[in-house]
Structures are given as structure tokens and as C-alpha cells.
Amino acid sequence: MVMEKERGVSPREVLVIGGNRYFGKRLIARLLAAGDRVTVLNRGSSAPPPGTTHLTADRDDENSLNSVLGSRVFDVVVDQVCYTPRQAAIARRVFAGRTRRYLMTSTVEVYEYEDTIARVRETDVDPPSVPVDLQLPWNELEFLDAHYGEGKRQAEAVFAAEPAFPWAAVRVAHVLGGDDDFTGRLADFADRIRTGEPIVVPTVNHPATYIYVEEIADFLFWAVGQDFTGPINAASHGTLTTRQLCEAVAAHVPGGEVVFQEAEVGEVSPFSFRRFYGMDNSRAVRLGFTFGNARQWLGRAVAETLGQVN
Structure with a gap:
């Protein structure tokens, strides 16, 4: 599929996969306030915010995704719920030719094997060098919960291997704040x-490093409008x-x-x-994002x- 949509400055066509709660819904609010046309894709368990277009599909079902997306194309896809290399492989195939940029929310947990007293940089986990095993039981919740960081590492690796579109992975620090914090x-x-x-x-x-719930929503909104690729750390200053x-x-x-x-x-x-669990945020700072201080x-x-x- 070849994209025919001409690039425009505004409004942007943005697809958010997941994103109905916590900082995802804050991101959607920022996109709508900026005048972007926002489509939300989820399984239909909860309705997206007013003002969005709602698509219902199981992201693990490639045929379902292709069917519901039809001929739609997007300037940016923000994937809030990519947890496994299998999901990434499906997304890479489905969105090839359908988006100009793919933004995956990743996690500080990708650094779970980098035991160091120094703050980790993006280069400490280089996605193309991460082995991918699609045969692991990624569909078993108990296995997935126990291998959350590994699932994200391998998902990043899938997008990095023969990339079908420009992609970036936002490695999010531990998030705090909001009256809707569901973690307890x-x-x-x-x-x-x-x-x-x-x-x-x-x-x-x-x-460890942390990030405020409003700040990570600001960061993702900022990242939607950027053109950097590869992994990027998102963490407030200080530990x-x-x-x-x-x-x-x-x-x-x-x-x-x-x-x-x-x-x-x-x-x-x-x-x-x-x-x-401390992350170096200097790449994002160099690219122009201003973080607050956790304290x-x-x-x-x-x-x-x-x-x-x-």
C-alpha cells in the first residue's frame, strides 16, 4: 500500500492505539486541543474521549486490524499498548504504508539487565542488537507479567529490524501523579x-528516576510533532x-x-x-524538551x- 496523503502542517491525522486511561487520555486531550484529528483504536471495552473517531479491533488479530483500518492513513501512530514482539511484528506489517511515523511507548524496564550506578543512556540497549524470540509464550498473561521489560525490549527490536516506517520508542520512567493512578x-x-x-x-x-503524569503526556504530545527516530528516555530531572x-x-x-x-x-x-533505575534524559533535552524536577x-x-x- 502506498500512501497518497500529502503532508500537512495541521490538522494532523493521529491514531492512538489504547490510550483510554492515565497518561494516554491526557495525550488525547492535548492532541484534540491542538486541533488534530484523533482516531482511537481499542478492543471496545471502554469508549474513547468525545471528539475522537473510535475503531474497534483486537490488535493481536492482523486480519481484524487490516479490516477495520481499511484505506485510512495517518501522519502519526502512537502505540500505547505494544507489549510483545508478536504485537510489534503485526503492527509493522499492518501499518507499512499507512503511517509516516510510529511512536511506541516503552519503559525504563528495558534496562533491567543493565546493572550500573550510572544513569542509563539509550545506547545501553540498542534495539537492533536485541535477540527476538517470537516462539515464547507471549500470549500467556503470567509469562508476560513476569517478562514485561523483555517484551518491550523485543518489541523495540522488531520495529528496528528492517523498519517499515520511521519509528521511535519512548522509554518512560516510573510515572507518578493523578487521581486516576490505577497502580495503587x-x-x-x-x-x-x-x-x-x-x-x-x-x-x-x-x-530511581520518575516522571509526573502530566509531564509524560506533554512529552508524548511533543514527540508526535518531532522527527527523531529510535529510543529516547523520558524522565524528570533528579532521582x-x-x-x-x-x-x-x-x-x-x-x-x-x-x-x-x-x-x-x-x-x-x-x-x-x-x-x-536511573535514566539519562540528555538526548531529549538536546532535542528541545524541557523536563521538570521530580522533587x-x-x-x-x-x-x-x-x-x-x-
Whole structure:
């Protein structure tokens, strides 16, 4: 299929795959506010925001995708829910000739094997060098949950191999903020602080980089209008420790006390890390994006998540 649509400055035709919750819906709101024509593709379990065109298909079903897309073409595709190399392989075939740019939301977890005290750069995980195994049980939820970072690594590798269109992968730091945070991680801290239950951390507990929910929506909106390719790290300036996170939560729990319990092995509390999860964001800064500082937005992010914003 050959694209016949001439490039225009505005409005852009943007397809968002997934994106009905958290920072995805914030991205859609920004696109609509900018006058872009937004199409949302999902399985139909929830309606997209008003003002968008809704397509319903199973992204794992190549025939279904081809059928529902028909002759539609897009300036940019933003893929919020590509978790496996199989999904990436289907997308690469389906969207060849249908888009001028493909933007995949990836994760800091792609660096799960890069154990270092230095902030990881995009080049530390080079997609073309990542082995791909399409035969692994990627359709099994338990396997996928246990191999989340690996699934993203291999998905990036599929897009990088004989790319069918210009593509980029936004490696997103741990996201905080919003009254619609569905992860429950900060709420877990609040419950433990309220009851005096200990927060279990590794004996050596490393800090990590984070990004505010509104900031990652801003970043993705910015990235839609750029032309860079390959992976790019998205993280606010500065790092946060488990203690800093818990102290910010404790400020919203009257009478609560933060109690830590160290563990050399075994399961630990959310946002507690036996290795350093810090990302270098200098590539994005060089390209023109301005990040905030995590310590400056942390208080608001916690208040939003705990439902205590006035």
C-alpha cells in the first residue's frame, strides 16, 4: 500500500492505539486541543474521549486490524499498548504504508539487565542488537507479567529490524501523579503508614528516576510533532528514594509514621530497588524538551493520587 496523503502542517491525522486511561487520555486531550484529528483504536471495552473517531479491533488479530483500518492513513501512530514482539511484528506489517511515523511507548524496564550506578543512556540497549524470540509464550498473561521489560525490549527490536516506517520508542520512567493512578502503589504506602505496618525495602535500596503524569503526556504530545527516530528516555530531572516518596505520602496521613524493614532477599515494597533505575534524559533535552524536577512536583503528585488536592 502506498500512501497518497500529502503532508500537512495541521490538522494532523493521529491514531492512538489504547490510550483510554492515565497518561494516554491526557495525550488525547492535548492532541484534540491542538486541533488534530484523533482516531482511537481499542478492543471496545471502554469508549474513547468525545471528539475522537473510535475503531474497534483486537490488535493481536492482523486480519481484524487490516479490516477495520481499511484505506485510512495517518501522519502519526502512537502505540500505547505494544507489549510483545508478536504485537510489534503485526503492527509493522499492518501499518507499512499507512503511517509516516510510529511512536511506541516503552519503559525504563528495558534496562533491567543493565546493572550500573550510572544513569542509563539509550545506547545501553540498542534495539537492533536485541535477540527476538517470537516462539515464547507471549500470549500467556503470567509469562508476560513476569517478562514485561523483555517484551518491550523485543518489541523495540522488531520495529528496528528492517523498519517499515520511521519509528521511535519512548522509554518512560516510573510515572507518578493523578487521581486516576490505577497502580495503587502510593495508596499502599499510605495504608502502611496509617497502620504502622512496615515498608519492606532492600538492604541496599537504590533511588530511581520518575516522571509526573502530566509531564509524560506533554512529552508524548511533543514527540508526535518531532522527527527523531529510535529510543529516547523520558524522565524528570533528579532521582527519588523510597524514603522521599514515603515522607511525601506521610505528609498526607495525619499521625502516621514511616517504618522501614530491610530485607536481603524476597519481595519488597513498591518503588524499592536492589539496583539503580536511573535514566539519562540528555538526548531529549538536546532535542528541545524541557523536563521538570521530580522533587518539585512530588508533593502535588502524591496529593493528587491520594485524593487530597484542593
